[in-house]
Amino acid sequence: MAKEISPSVRCIKPLQYTALAVRAKQITQELAQGVQKPYSELIQLIWGDPQNAGIQPLTFVRQVLAACLYPQLLNNDGLPADVRQRAQGLLEECKGGSLGSYTDLPGIPQVARQISEFITRRDEGVPSDPRNILISPGSQWALQNILSLLVHGGERAGRSGVLTPVPGHCTSIMSLVSVGGVSVPYQLSEEQGWQLRLEELNRALDAAKQVCRPVALYIINPGNPSGHVQSRESIQDVIRFASENRLFLLADEVYQDTIYTESKRFLSYKRVLAEMGPPFSDTVELASFHSASKGLLGECGFRAGYVELVNIDPAVKKHIYTIFSKDNAPTPGQIALSVMASPPVTGEASYDFYREETQQLHSLIKENVRRVHEVLNSLPGVCSQPVEGGAFAFPRLYLPPKAIDKAKELGLEPDTFYCLRLLETAGVFVSPGCEYEQKDGTYHIRFCIMAKRDTVEDLLTRLATFQTQFMNKFS
Numbered sequence: 001m002a003k004e005i006s007p008s009v010r011c012i013k014p015l016q017y018t019a020l021a022v023r024a025k026q027i028t029q030e031l032a033q034g035v036q037k038p039y040s041e042l043i044q045l046i047w048g049d050p051q052n053a054g055i056q057p058l059t060f061v062r063q064v065l066a067a068c069l070y071p072q073l074l075n076n077d078g079l080p081a082d083v084r085q086r087a088q089g090l091l092e093e094c095k096g097g098s099l100g101s102y103t104d105l106p107g108i109p110q111v112a113r114q115i116s117e118f119i120t121r122r123d124e125g126v127p128s129d130p131r132n133i134l135i136s137p138g139s140q141w142a143l144q145n146i147l148s149l150l151v152h153g154g155e156r157a158g159r160s161g162v163l164t165p166v167p168g169h170c171t172s173i174m175s176l177v178s179v180g181g182v183s184v185p186y187q188l189s190e191e192q193g194w195q196l197r198l199e200e201l202n203r204a205l206d207a208a209k210q211v212c213r214p215v216a217l218y219i220i221n222p223g224n225p226s227g228h229v230q231s232r233e234s235i236q237d238v239i240r241f242a243s244e245n246r247l248f249l250l251a252d253e254v255y256q257d258t259i260y261t262e263s264k265r266f267l268s269y270k271r272v273l274a275e276m277g278p279p280f281s282d283t284v285e286l287a288s289f290h291s292a293s294k295g296l297l298g299e300c301g302f303r304a305g306y307v308e309l310v311n312i313d314p315a316v317k318k319h320i321y322t323i324f325s326k327d328n329a330p331t332p333g334q335i336a337l338s339v340m341a342s343p344p345v346t347g348e349a350s351y352d353f354y355r356e357e358t359q360q361l362h363s364l365i366k367e368n369v370r371r372v373h374e375v376l377n378s379l380p381g382v383c384s385q386p387v388e389g390g391a392f393a394f395p396r397l398y399l400p401p402k403a404i405d406k407a408k409e410l411g412l413e414p415d416t417f418y419c420l421r422l423l424e425t426a427g428v429f430v431s432p433g434c435e436y437e438q439k440d441g442t443y444h445i446r447f448c449i450m451a452k453r454d455t456v457e458d459l460l461t462r463l464a465t466f467q468t469q470f471m472n473k474f475s
Contacts, residue, residue, distance in 0.1 A: 017046065017431055020419055024429045039427035043459050045448040046431045048224070048391035050298035053451035055361065060354045061299065061339045064090075068099050068335050080349035086342075090335060099332060105325040107135030107306075111338045115306055118341035122256075123271035132309045134324045135334060139254050139291040139305035144175040145323050146287050146307065149316070150215050150248055151181035161212035162250070163204055165196070167394065167436040167444070169224050169252065176218075184208040187439055190396065193385050194226035198237045205245060216248040217241070219269070222255040222389030225436050225446040229264040229388040235272040239280055249286040254294035254305070255390040258362075258450075260369045264388050270310055286310040292336040294391065296361055298450065304333025368449045368456045369393075375460045379467045391450045394433070397443040403474035415443040421470065426462040 028042055045053055060083065067073040067087035074084050093110045095101035112130040119128035136142040151160040161182040164173060173183050186204035188194045201217070208214045219238060221230045230238075242249045251269040259266055270288050274281050291305035309317060329337070344350040369387045376384035376395045384395035399414050407417035415432035422428050422445075433444025449456065 017435060020046075020416070020423060020429065020431070023420065023423060027423065027427070037427065038425070039462070042423075042427045042429055043455060043462070044429040045451055045455070045459060046429050046446075047300075048294060048448050048450065049300045050391075050448070050450040051300065053448055054455055055298060055450060055452065057299065058297065058339075058354065058357055058361075060344055060350045061297065061336060063350075064339055065332055065335050069332070071097070082344060082348040082350050086338075090338060094331065099335070101331075103328055103331055103334065105328060106321070107329060108331070108334050108338070111135060111334050111341070112306075114338050114341040115308075119268075119270065119308060123268055123274070126271050126274040128270075128308065132312075133306055134309070134320070135304065135306050135329050135337065136324060137303045137305075137327060137329045137333065138293060139252065139289040139307070140171050140175060141303075141327070142287075142289055142305055142307040142324075143172060143250065143252070144179065146250065146320070147176055147181060147216075148179045149319060149323065151176065151179045159212045160216075161208045161214045162216045162218050163201065163208065163214060163247070164218045164437075165220055165223070165226075167223075167225055167433065167438050168218075169220060170435050170437075172218065172220075172252070173437070182208070182212040184212065184214060185437060188223070188226055188228065190385060190439070190442070193388070194223055194228035196228075196230065196234055196238065198241060201238070201241050214245070214247060216250055218250040218252065220252040221269075222258065222266070224252070224255065224390055225392040225394040225433075225444075227385070227387035227390045227392060227394060229259055229261065229266065231264075232267055232272060235267060235269060236276060239269070239273055239276060239284055243280055243284050249284060251286060251288045253288055254291045256290065257295040257297075258365065258391065259389040260366045261386065261388045266389070270308065273310065283311060285312055287312075292333060292340050296358055297336065297340045299333070299336045302330065302333035302336045304329040304337045306337065364453060365450055368451065368453065371456065371460065372449055375464060379464055380471050382467060387449065391448055392446050393449050394436075394444050394446050397433075397445065399443050400471065400474040403470070406474070415445060418443070418470070419445060422463070422466055425469070426466040428459055428462050428466070 024042060051057060063079055063083040064086050067084060068090055073079055074088055091097045093108050112133045115133050116128040116130040159182050161184045162176055163184045163186050166185040166187050176183055184204055186200050189197055205214055253268060256266045269286055273284055288308045292302055293300040344354045372393045373384055373386060376382050381398040382395050384393060387393055404414045407414040413434040415434055419430055419432045430445045430447040438444055
């Protein structure tokens with residue numbers, strides 16, 4: 001069997017997370033058995049999973065889901081009228097009026113319509129056609145499907161390449177490599193707050209042509225893990241670059257509702273492309289991804305996302321529909337997408353409480369961002385660029401040569417060594433920057449900032465103590 005494993009799968013780089021997760025599980029068991037450590041519990045902020053970090057789900061989402069899963073609640077006056085009305089409408093579009101039945105392909109029609117209306121509102125009138133929206137079991141699943149149609153394997157020079165950001169989302173790289181594609185890295189400028197520079201895209205493209213055939217450009221906005229939010233001018237530059245070089249644009253926009261800087265706002269690639277007008281708006285091919293797992297909704301476990309297609313040839317679109325039809329998103333996940341796309345509005349019974357919950361959540365995360373930036377930049381050997389959006393902090397570590405030598409002696413990447421020491425000594429489980437690619441000679445850690453305030457404060461306190469001790473030991 002081992003000899004039959006696809007060469008593409010063999011090329012996937014193992015996650016550094018795996019070894020750290022094994023040790024974290026052992027430490028949790030040791031704490032449960034009464035083993036004495038300097039801490040009583042682990043802080044785990046390795047993934048962008050707000051509910052795992054103590055954030056409570058939004059009430060309206062769970063009420064609609066509850067009524068859909070248990071229709072007897074439709075007659076319960078204890079639920080707001082708009083909740084019952086929403087659940088009733090969704091159930092009417094499910095086969096047999098039940099979430100337990102198969103849904104239409106590629107999803108519940110009402111949900112696609114709601115997503116289309118959400119996009120049109122978000123983009124201030126730029127039209128969206130529900131026929132161009134495909135619902136999937138998560139945005140990464142949708143991305144891999146699109147990649148499977150764009151990418152061709154084969155001999156090295158003939159393989160398809162996709163320009164990917166550094167730092168970037170590790171699972172996206174895994175998806176690309178698994179379908180036989182070549183990841184062509186372009187460096188975001190850390191010194192400029194993780195900005196995307198046009199000259200770097202040109203450098204990466206020229207380098208790629210020596211080893212593969214570039215077919216697409218992958219963008220993450222807001223950045224993961226960088227937290228950078230692109231300006232209109234930056235997006236326009238990227239669109240012109242894609243047009244000039246006949247590259248398909250893949251826009252990962254799953255953190256679009258989490259912007260923390262007053263001077264920044266989210267602008268979708270779809271909107272900017274439309275507002276640029278012809279020839280760009282008529283010719284640049286774009287796939288835009290969003291998810292119920294990310295942002296303020298944070299329903300990671302329901303596994304649902306969507307992709308909107310722009311300027312795709314009908315003959316190609318037919319094949320995209322075919323490949324998306326083999327797996328529908330779980331029906332509860334589609335319900336979560338429905339609520340994300342169509343939340344309560346003014347005048348509805350749930351509106352005031354929904355607005356209060358989302359505002360409190362946004363304020364909480366914004367304060368976390370402020371504290372993280374303040375504390376990290378006060379520590380010796382740590383520098384953090386401003387987190388403008390998204391779910392993560394990605395501070396740079398200036399590791400002493402002795403620490404780097406010790407890591408090499410143990411066969412570890414330097415920031416993996418740091419994360420392992422942080423886990424053992426302080427009970428803080430975060431991920432190393434090498435997991436997300438990074439500029440050679442630089443080291444980082446990534447952790448989620450969408451967490452309860454006391455959890456973030458505890459993490460910062462432990463990290464501050466550990467960092468001082470670590471620098472004293474290895475300097």
